[in-house]
Amino acid sequence: MHTQFFLTEDTDDPLAAGARTIIAGEYAIFSRFAREDLVSFDFDETVRTYMAATGKTKRVVEHAIFAYNRLYSLPRLRALQDERRLLDLPRLSAADDALNRLGPDPDPAILAAVDELLVGIFTPKRARQQLPGPATVSQRVNALLGQMNPATDCNTKRRKEREDKKAQRPEETTSLEFYEVTEDGQERAGVQIDTDQAVMTSFKLRIALMAKEAGISLAEAVEEVLTGTVPASKVVLYGYTPLNHDGQRDPGAPIYLQGEGWLGGDAVATIEEWMEHTPTQIVDLNEVRERVGGGYAPTEAMRAFAVARDGVCIFPGCNVPAQRCQLDHRIPFEDGGATTPDNLFSLCQHHHNEKTDRRAFYIPDPVSGDIIWLFADGTYQVTEPSSLFTQQITPVAPRWAETMGARKRRKAKNAQFFATGHRILDDYLVHRNAARCAQEIAELEAAFKMTFEFPMDKLPEELFPDGLDGALAKRPVERLGDLQKPCEENPTVEFVAL
Template sequence: MNPDCALAVERSAARRADYRSWVAAMPDLDEDFDVACQRLVAKLGVGDYTVSECCLAVHRLTELPQVKALQDSQFLLDMKALITIDRTLTKLGALPPETLALIDDALITFFTPTSPNQVFPTPAQIGRKLRDICKSIDKTFSFRNSPQKDTYTFTDTGQRGILELNTDSATGMILDSYIKQAAKENGLSQADALKKLIAGSISPPATVILHTYQASDIDNAPTFVQGHGWTSQDMPVTRTRDLSSQPPESRSYIASELIRTYVEGRDGTCRAPGCNRPAYLCQMDHRVNYADGGATHPRNLASLCQHHHNMKTDGRAHYIMDPHTGDIVWLYEDGTWAMTEPTGPLAQKTKRWAQTVAQKISATRERAQQEAKEAQAAAEELRTPTSPQEDIPF
């Protein structure tokens, strides 16, 4: 929060008041939840669904002590953001303490600004970050359960039919790419493309390309799949390129495929404050115009969606960029400014997070392997017959 901005101070006070009112309204853990919700509906004048979601969101913070401490002191998260956190984590079911600690660490890093006037993540960005965390650590749960089999089901609702294929995420991403590519090549909707592919009315694309990012110097590093996000699944790779450093400058106005891939991987989304447009759907903007001597190089390129690219072109907003970190400071006509960080898989903060996730996966693998060995040894001991010559003590 900018203490010099009256509007920011007012919004902070509103978040504080709203959060504290829900903390004060929290029912006892041994109280009947439905009865408590009805009681709060009458007191607060809001619906029972809102009461339920807000109470569950506040209680979730007890499992995330670092985030709770930040919220109790800074009140950076509004109730919509807290509900987003709870909804996402609820889908994972009961989580072991070490996994909750990893999520707590990742969120506190995500929420902690590194520069003045840094734009705080929106609820949508928080939800996407949490989903990425959950998808990245999903492999840590698979060691405790037998692999799931692929399933296909058809449901007839009377008026509509629903076809559902449940498969691993890597296969799902590849099939999704085939459907999208077939739709594009044949001028069809994705639904029509899928129907015609299954019926054999059109031929599947010869190849599809999935751009993935994975650290080569970290064991068990999660993989970022463009258009899908993070996954712990092993993705098939046919060609690799080294993006550990910035690619060389292009002499052309149009960024080379390697430069564009690097910038998209660094930025993650459009670099305007609060914009969630994926970088691969954005334009490559020359911060210093190419005609004015600006280089076609990552240090002078940023991902901007059409809307924010137009704002920059029209002179309604300008930005300066740190050529090493990719941090951007936006300057506006009224004299205000705001800072955004890159959030893609090649961003420095994301690299550190990916290493933490990889360490978690490795540790869980080692623990699961040790538990399996101990279980196998115990089973072997039970199967070992007792020699009849031995004295058996009672």
Template structure:
């Protein structure tokens, strides 16, 4: 008999899980006790309220603001709120991550009920287990899920805007998966003063005599710069900040692969980038124009090479399925990680997607040292981690090629229609309200009545002396 789906953090047989649940329940009770003091309708100054709470609790204004904001966010997600009240699956730390991610949505969009219903729907899908002992999604997966939901509502409900590079929008074509070597196109980018693009550079002196550079560019340019800097850091074996400085002062030739993933069998399917997530329609179209190679991920999924290292198509397929390091709790993006053989290559394990996962170097070494082993479901991409104490946990693939994300993409076009219908109904309702306001009888004008205003003349001032 198969075990029912469950979360590993809610394991009733684990002392740590039971203690965690009790701590989380007490944490919510504690903050609900504090919360009435933070009445948003109170006329008392927020800083003063925080000072009073700090006096009695020792909690800083930042922590108070973060956790009260998280509880406010939860109140707008009724299904998730009911789940937490029943199971205490998420603590306030995870709830603050959700609140912060939702806060990145445009202010006007945060006022739309449609967005909150969509967020509640997608978060419930994320926090509904499908395997026994399933690992809780990591922060990157939570952030990506919320960002994808916001993008699906924002992109589909928003009016079309001009291309930031000033190019006409071409007719849509079957989408790319993935594109290769956009670095060669960097030389052909429009100049920085092109009127069609909006970029800004801000330089601020810091107290320690350093300079802070802040650069804002359109999303398409930002994606390319991100990929170039990531490759530059890997080539120079340094971090991205140092790589950017070195590349500006002492440029070297780089070969960069920028990956885009898009379903070819779903109308209006979104375009995913490994570090940016869902791209805007304008950025997606701009980058699609640069595509030099289109890969069939279905073919790559079944492809095999006798070599130890994955071919480029196989690697793209595994990255698109895994999206991050598959070690439990690791959020390192998969684009520059190691491809690990579940069955070692020297033991006869094939270099094929159903025998490979992406692991960061640190966790790859832990697996090589047999500190943990895993099984890989060849269909779903789920990884079953087995630990030395005899327990196990399941990590679900989170990339656009994973079954769960594929199902989400199927609903993307459905949400497009719902978003447009919602926007149309809202516009019609607002127009009807204006019509009703115009039809309401206006009060008759009052007859003019002169009013006599009496006042005392100011006393005369003494004449100035000669």
């Protein structure tokens, strides 16, 4: 047995042995597709044959065939699967689903990078390490694809809703819709706002801060802002960005926002516009790591460091986002533990209580970042944080500059065509010029020699037919657009840099 292994490979665990038997069965049935191009198969006949032989549904068989066939273009991961039989169908399908956004002819360089990433994810670094799950696979692969191929880095759920002709506003533009409904015989009304990640994060932080300061609910805080009863609170957005040799951020550099992930181009532009009119503070995380607080409570900079380092609750198998976790003093403060990032780790309330009750303890590896968990029954587990830090120090992404290079290497491919077309439709909802939209679609189709079959979205009705200024003259209410910058101020942007 290997000295470094996942818990699923534990030869002394009968449950792990049973799980390995299931994977071995899946491998025996479907691994042939990892070595052969599907072009050589009659697909319908093949699916029917496998359905009859396995008793599986059509959907399960199709997903299994596609999942194993993805290994055809990932030779290093295929070799690892041949050797260790680690990946079950959900994990393979997670990788396949993420890579589908590249279209039928993915860039070989991107495939090679994803291959290296997945091999790294499924190569154990310690004995008794927890096997990463499908969610980790999706998150890590999508994060890499978002950097290497930003043209396809869209909101897949919203795109599918548009494809299904369910009216949905675009991801990276701000739109507003008021509506009325009847519920249980009573007339009700509502409002829907769709915008980019930066603006929505600002909205959420403002409302949460107002609710906390006033001791009211989030809904009451929204009502008070919209009715102009109270001014909105000033908020600070925490983003992560690379610095140049002078310790400054270069224009256009990528931004990772807490709770949102990597920002799209429009969201980055929004933040840069805010930065032109409001003070921006840059905090070097290398310096933050050395700070020691004088009391129990960590500083906001320390919390930002922990969020970037941990990503999620560090307890094995827990995926609660780090920004929603408590910061645990690994060595308790009352026992002399310092309030410093190297002694502060993200734990959700449930697992924080478990650690406080001394049912578990953890030891971080300062070199690899792995967390070794020791349990009261004498067993241990090893977790590898899936975070912003680990994404930036792996061989796949050794430099932030890779994101910028990927933006310059966009190639004309199927996914880019449809992503560009959907963006044109998004922009149409802003400029509302049908002739301009039609011309842009025609130019896109000519450039790609393809047909974009999605119609223009139906424009929302004008809320103020006589113009917003006229409506405001009748009743002086605060412009909705100014909700983004109460007291004539945009949000303060504070960057913490790796």
